[in-house]
Amino acid sequence: MNVIVTAYNPNWPALYEQEAQAIRQILGKELIAIHHIGSTSVPGLFAKLIIDIMPVVAHIEAVDPLSAQFEALGYEVMGEFGIPGRRYFRKGGDNRTHQIHIFEQTNQHDIIRHLAVRDFLRCHPQDAKAYGELKQQLALRFPQDIESYCDGKDAFVKDLEHRAVLWYQSR
Template identity: 40%
Template sequence: MPGPGERAAQGERIIIFEHDPRWRLLFAEEAERIRRACGAAIVAIEHVGSTSVPGLAAKPIIDIMTGVSDLAAAHALIPAMERLGYESAGAHGVEGRLYFRRGAPRSHHVHMTEMGSAFWRKHLLFRDRLRADPEMAAEYAAMKRALAAQFGTDRDGYTDAKTGFIERCLVAAGWRD
């Protein structure tokens, strides 16, 4: 599920932080900024990724998923996102989305995708499964800590090593291709 766009710059040590309740507030503030900048073109905005799961340890990067009705037309939103301080990275290796990142060190990722797309549904299903299953969330947190120690600064290795767990979680939540 994660793609290369979610990976921070190589060379930065992967650090997993205890959950911070302020992440929810940082999401809400940023979602409002995006709504104001992009207007009605944004149909929905969701907080996804590990920072969206209460109690889950995470890298302190707020993942925001914005739903649009037409991804091709959403390219017109790139200048508005750039005015908010985001760097546009196109699909960045993940079909079905536009990817934006902000901050140095990285603070926010925005994944712009069509409402109802496989990308949209998988991210919500994964988030909701972790929110509903504290044991699975705890297993994921422990795995992320171990992988961060194992991979150090290798973001690609860290991200790739999580794939099996994410796929297992999605299947347990009812995902079918």
């Protein structure tokens, strides 16, 4: 997978909303909330060209029978994909455009950590700038190696997530 990091695009919220509408239709009454997360949700932040979407549902098991509807939208069904209790879907193959991370409303740990990082970066532009610069450097260093790119961000992201969750919970 090619690693391309680009300047913030003001069209990303509209792209999120367009996809969120289709997801709302699929999840129906099971949907509690839906959030734009990840780097494309932070104005001004450099990001890979992937819209991350986090629906929160009443019952995670209710998502499984809907897999064919997500496939009809072009998503690949990935199951938990390394995070217990999540349902993960990705769209676009090697040129991924969207990722869906569905969590049950009782999974506050994963929901809060995603929202905390997003909100922290929105409120702390110096941290967002440092994160964006790191991503740019790693993309230049590993333009065709997504695993090395992710490994290069790992320590920074873990520290960021820790600080973000503390900040989020103290508000």
